[in-house]
Amino acid sequence: MARPSVAEERVGQIVEATIRTIAAEGITGASLGRIAEEAGMSRGHVRHFVGNREELLRESARRFYYEGTEGESILPAGTADVAGAVDFFFSEEFAAPGNDNVVVLGFVEAARSDPALADLLVSAYQGTHVLLARLLAAEHPGAEPEDCDSVAYGVVGIALHNVFLSDIASAATGTETARTAAERLIATLPS
Template sequence: MGRPSKKAERTEQILQALQRCVARYGLEGSTLERISEEAGLQRSLVRHFAGNRTELVTQLADRVIERSDKQWSEFISYLPEQDITSALLNGLFTEDHSDAEFVLVIESLIFAAGQDEPLRKQMQAWMSRFTNDMKFILLRDNPSADDEHLNAIAFGLVSIYFNLDSLAPLNMSAQYRPSARRAAELLVNTLIPATK
């Protein structure tokens, strides 16, 4: 098998640098100068290998969503048949599965989607898949739960998950991780029917 092309290598190097910059400075603060400095390449090479800023953002969104979908699918495939909700919460709220940089990049893309219709559609589809998957995971342990309640709980879990890692720049994620997990448990426990 041959070596990867120089373009593929450089594009990957640039996209990794862009992702680090977006996590640190947000999408707006991730200038070509910062990206080229982070990648260790001249600005002209960044443009040559990865394109203009719009093309970079598109490639970043594609890359992040592809990575997210792959990791999420792998995570779902390892969930047990029984007590799936507990395993889900462990996966969402333990330090081992936390990736603050990734969450900050996703949040930056979501924010930027307000001004970019194709990006908005892409991020809407991604968020819908994530939330719907969460709902169907919860449904496995709670087959009699009504659809509206499942939708609300799934969205609540997604919201707590993203909010927790968004605190990374404040160095407060670890401090609030147990509370986030407990809030998620309390939310999920509303699915358990009360016994008479």
């Protein structure tokens, strides 16, 4: 396997520093200066490798959402069935409160004023919805496509609701309740 280029290594370091900075400082505190300091580089080097702050946030979001995932989806690569998707959505990794939630909310806040970043985030969640609808249709051949689409939308909505509330409410009871709701919604589809 070929060694990554120095530029690719630097971009990776800068993206990781961006994610850490957003987690620690929020999106408003994630200035190029703070990110550069976290990356152990000069601000000029950060701009050289990733461009301006908006370009950096877009690249960071792209990697945050898509590295190790199933296409344009937030589901992990290799998610082959509905049970695997549900297990992921209501796993400790996805549902637990913490820094990832801070980062996601930071990207959402930044997307309000950056249409390209907004498109990236919408694509990640719509891609998840579309993939889940395909998995549901494969497992429920008697279901109408629009019903699979609606159930997929509902399951993704339940999962995201659970994640965002987990920072301010009990994740232990909320996740179990949310998973049960998602499973009941899926059970409405005919086989």
